[in-house]
Amino acid sequence: MISCQDRRFVIVARQRQAMFRFHGGSTMRLLLIISLVAMSVAGNVARATAAADMDEWQTQVEKAHDALLDTKPEEAVRIVDPIIAAFDAQNTDNTKDYFCAEGPVQTLLLAGQGAANKRNTIIMHGALCNALFIKGFALIDLNRSAEAGAYLERAAAMAPLEAHYANEYAEWHKSRRNWQKSFDLFEKARDAAAYAPEKYRPEFEARSLRGMGFTKIELGDLDLAEKYFRDSLKLVPKHQGALQELDYIKTLRKK
Incomplete structure (x- = not known):
């Protein structure tokens, strides 16, 4: 039986496959x-x-x-x-x-x-x-x-103005649990999303925000993590990964 924490990594790995553009x-x-x-x-x-x-x-x-x-x-x-x-x-x-x-x-x-x-x-x-x-x-x-x-x-x-590449490199560091490095790259990707083609911009920025939220959970800052996930939902509403992470934050706060 996998833990709640491990389940999060399985879910995120599947989402990463779906994100390839x-x-x-x-x-x-x-x-x-x-x-x-x-x-x-x-x-x-x-x-x-x-x-x-x-x-x-x-x-x-x-x-x-x-x-x-x-x-x-x-x-x-x-x-x-x-x-x-x-x-x-x-x-x-x-x-x-x-x-x-x-x-x-x-x-x-x-x-x-x-x-x-x-x-x-x-x-x-x-x-x-x-x-x-x-x-x-x-x-x-x-x-x-x-x-x-x-x-x-x-x-x-x-390609420092290409959010997609920065997001994927951030994911690589996240998979290796380099939380701060991953956060920094997701933050850079969020800023670079402003230069993306308009049709990709919300998705790229939302992905960066979800990554920032994920790493902030691992770094122990639940308040900021919640903010980033909620901000991501303003760009891509009802995203299941973001909603699941918000539920996960609730369970952590009850401990």
Whole structure:
């Protein structure tokens, strides 16, 4: 018989599987031609791969995503490995910052960040970060969670305005019971949700808030945990995971 605490982890693991989303079509594609406005903000922005390579990366990432949906994580890894290897082989200059951006707003913000830090900024095709994310996700499905963390971390670091990657990396730390690190990443994901496509924004932010609530329970702050879960329900009403956690908080307060 599993405990109430262990049951929470089983429920959350199932919810994590249901949360996998793929940013297909135009929402996944990076704005490949940076506008003159962006260039005036940061003249040191560059593109690191040819358009033909980017299109091929996009095609392969979509195939890897389909493999994951078909519960073929080994095939997904096989598909994305050449993309990651090509990037690692071609971009070895550690004096440059490499980012993935989704759309003109993220591109401008990351370009401005590079200019402020006086760093050469390379804006990569979004398929690269999707490849990193898919490999991390697939490795978890292959029961190779320890290896997955490095790829989820890279995806989150290279796409700091992408809430989905930060949420999944936070989940990885949560699964390893690194509560404070997990909370910090969920909090970062909540802030990044403001830059997500409008149709994904409530779901991403609510997921971050649920993660923040979960980790606050483990850190012993039930009042804040309750607040985060209730805030999440304002964005995604009647979410069963959030409601179950609120019930769990009630049981803890009775002890």
